[in-house]
Amino acid sequence: MHHKRCEILSVGTELLLGDTLNTNAHYLAQGLSRVGLDLYIQTVVGDNPERLKQAIRDAMARAEILLFTGGLGPTTDDITKEVVAEAFGRELVLDEEALGEIKAFYTLTGRLMPKSNEKQALMPRGGILLKNAQGTAPGCIMFSDEGHIAVLLPGPPREMQPMFDNEVAPFLQQYSHGRLYSKVVRVVGLGESQMAETLSDLIEAGTNPTLAPYAKNGEALVRVTSRAESQEAADNLIDPVVAEIRQRLGQRAYGVDVPNMETVIAQRLWQMGKTICIVESGTSGLASQRMQDTETAGTVCGPCLSAPKPDALVQALGITDGLPADEVQACAVLARQAAYRFQTPVALAVLVKGQRIACAVLVDGQLRTATRALPARGQDYYSTHAVQMAFDLLRLMITEA
Secondary structure: OOOOEEEEEEEOHHHHOOOOOOHHHHHHHHHHHHHOOEEEEEEEEOOOHHHHHHHHHHHHHHOOEEEEEOOOOOOOOOOHHHHHHHHHOOOEEEOHHHHHHHHHHHHHOOOOOOHHHHHHHEEEOOOEEEOOOOOOOOEEEEEOOOOOEEEEEOOOHHHHHHHHHHHHHHHHHHHOOOEEEEEEEEEOOOOHHHHHHHOHHHHHHOOOOEEEEEEEOOEEEEEEEEEEOOHHHHHHHHHHHHHHHHHHHHHHEEEEOOOOHHHHHHHHHHHHOOOEEEEEEOOOOHHHHHHHOOOOHHHHEEEEEEEOOHHHHHHHHOOOOOOOOOHHHHHHHHHHHHHHHHOOOEEEEEEEEOOEEEEEEEEOOEEEEEEEEOOOOOHHHHHHHHHHHHHHHHHHHHHHO
């Protein structure tokens, strides 16, 4: 069957105003990728009939499958179904099955169904009803004479997600030639542009699989994506490319398909049977928070201390002579004292002072430090890069061990 292109149209003025985060588009994009359908454009349009009509006409010129979220409610500003039906040349008729489902929902909740809810039971003639077990807005699939398909889904994510997973995704599978499979290589200590230069020939030559570099939260990543009929077939295409990427990037490539660096660290500490304590200043507790969010935190995380200024850490750790003025030396004192005070074989200390960041890592008595001056970017930027620098130093030390 002909491979079709998709486009997502998210309907709702609240999305344009920023009152509601458009998580539906994110969810649908991931779902279409799993099905193996191409998605090139996403559109957000308000509850305005003329602008929605224009958005639909534009989308029909680019794609064969249009997925809509929102605008299926009972009020006058819920216009998606009516406008799409007009654009597709389809008559809306009362669907008794849909009306019965809506009435049953109100009966279950012990309420009378308002007359306005009958509007939600209007379905396109010749279309497919998508039942909504979570609310009163059924979805539908309608077809145009030109071969376009419109999938209308409710706006609330708790209603939209199961409807897509259980009914829409299986329907769309018939239009896919193989699924999309991806693996992500995470990289630290190397910017996106430098990483892309190192991999430029692989990126430019990639067709199946393709390579896409990204920058994210103080690190870089490269996604390797293949279209294949099965996971095994995809692995045969992807794995040699991933191996080449890791060979070129060396220790900077810290993991494949791992969520973050702290997960890699926590897993390694668990394998080594070691615990870690963390002391930090100027980071708003970011290092501690990230480590404590890992699955093995209950086993590997010891006490964690965070304070806006280092003086509070000095007092809490019982350091009688104060800290050296040099940030690196101060971190070394903090790491050694924390390991002694809390009796953990691993200790990590992080300091942020304006644009200067420093860290010290102690593993079984072996100490390493790092420092860096950052450009003027703001406190969140400084904290993120300080913690990334400290985690990377710790990762390398325990990997060598």
